[in-house]
Amino acid sequence: LDPKDGALVMAHILFAFFALLLGGIAGMLQSVVRGGMYTLPGGIGYYQLLTAHGILMAIVFTTYFIIGFLYSGIARTMGGALLPMTRRLGWAGFALMTGGGLVVLAMILLDKASVLYTFYAPMKAAPQFYFGLAFVVIGSWLSGFGIFYQYRDWRKTHRGKLSPLFGFMAVVTMLLWQIATIGVAIEVIVQLIPWSVGWTETVNVMLSRTLFWYFGHPLVYFWLLPTYICWYVIIPEIIGGKIYSDALARLSFILLLLFSIPVGFHHQLMEPGVSPLWKYIQVVLTFMVVIPSLMTAFSLFATFEQNGRLKGAKGLFGWLKVLPWKDVRFFAPFMGMLAFIPAGAGGIVNASNQMNAVVHNTLWVTGHFHLTVATSVALTFFGITYWLIPVITGRVLTKRVNKLGIIQTVLWLVGMLFMSGSMHTVGLLGSPRRTAYTTYQDHTDAILWMPYHVAMAIGGIILFVALVLMIINVVALLRAPKGETLYPLGKSSAPEEATPRFLERWGVWISLVVLLILFAYTIPVMDMLGPDTYGAPGYKTW
């Protein structure tokens, strides 16, 4: 990469790992508090720590890593370097996000914003927290515009040509983000800021939650799509194979764009104020969004199998033997894929109305997202780091760091097995999702949960050790010997000309997204704004 582009990418990646370290400390402390093994000193609140953990890990780590990764890929595939305008937008986005993000963090540390990473009403934070959030969102928009700008320029100079798969996927990822963040921007600017500053006395809680989840569900796909970019585009090259089908990969991304937004009600199935009909419709749409993930699973199996057969593998599972197990660039993301099978199954359980009644607001849900985002996504991002930092810094991945990377991945998996495994189990026994250590006056049910909470804490400690090892690996990568590392970009096994051009008709896809959103949300939102609704004063958390 051009050193100027490298600097922009590295700023994002290093900031992401800094957030991961801080968020990891919060996470580990939280697991021992919940297990009744430790009491927080100096008046630090459980919910304060939980908010810091959620925001640093789920919002800061992911967003910075994703933007850094996408910028590296568009520079590499669309023109060889970032255009000056793209670079400017990238830095402006970074500056706004970082400025806003630091204000958000300061408010959490001052205990003026213990409103959790979901921050919807009725819990109220200090106004600066919401202003900071607004800057984070606007900054991320600028970063998104940079990606669109580079793509538009590439298409202008390559008329009639199919765009590079990485570039196409980066555009879908940021389109999804821009459309989804409109919801949270309206919530923060129109509802939460005026209410927190005191210009309005009450807040419409249902609307606030609905606007949040309009954003909150696609948020999880914003984490997933770059993970899929690695699985579709990078992994085939690392294993020495080919992308199974360029067209299938693009179609799955378009389907994810279409169906990931109009499904927010599956987070609100247990809430009053939304009619069962609209919940039902959004559950049907949720099952539609499972399809592109099943297509991805199919495509990955096909890539692995094709690669195996070409290398002489025989039998149903012979392809497994020829995979590069000792290469952390493959091993870490592959373990992420493996975890995504039970993780996705858990998601389908969540989305099923009756079963949601069993698991909602229990630790099962926390177990679900520690398998999805904190395992499948995180391990894939770690896998990317092992080649991305060397590509940018002109260094090589040494055998030692590669080995440490494999140990790191195994430790992460073991920690997660303890933590997420016990969360899933104890969730089914009814243990609530977010609460500090409590035995509910020594109620027998709560006493029964305690061994699971201790297992969760053991998992949390193992995960923290793994996280520190990851940070050590990042530092080692920065100091690795100089040398050339290639950006691993897979080639398609079928001629790319076979990919239908309509997959790049953005006008059609964006119109369909808008139609689907209007269909899924207009009537329920009108109900929420109707004469029968009233505002709540909310609950000031500081």
Ligand code: HAS
């Ligand atoms: Fe979820 C709650 C439903 C996917 C994250 N989810 C959450 C929350 C988070 C989250 C953070 O319907 C909590 C939000 C909060 O704070 O309250 N989720 C789903 C469904 C899917 C799903 C249907 N979730 C994700 C992903 C996430 C994520 C991805 C992060 C990245 N989720 C829900 C619901 C709730 C929920 C409800 C609300 C619960 C409640 O009541 O509060 C689907 O997208 C899943 C589809 C996935 C698959 C798996 C495909 C498998 C693949 C791997 C192939 C493996 C290979 C390797 C090739 C169908 C692609 C093979 C090798 C061998 C050797 C075998």
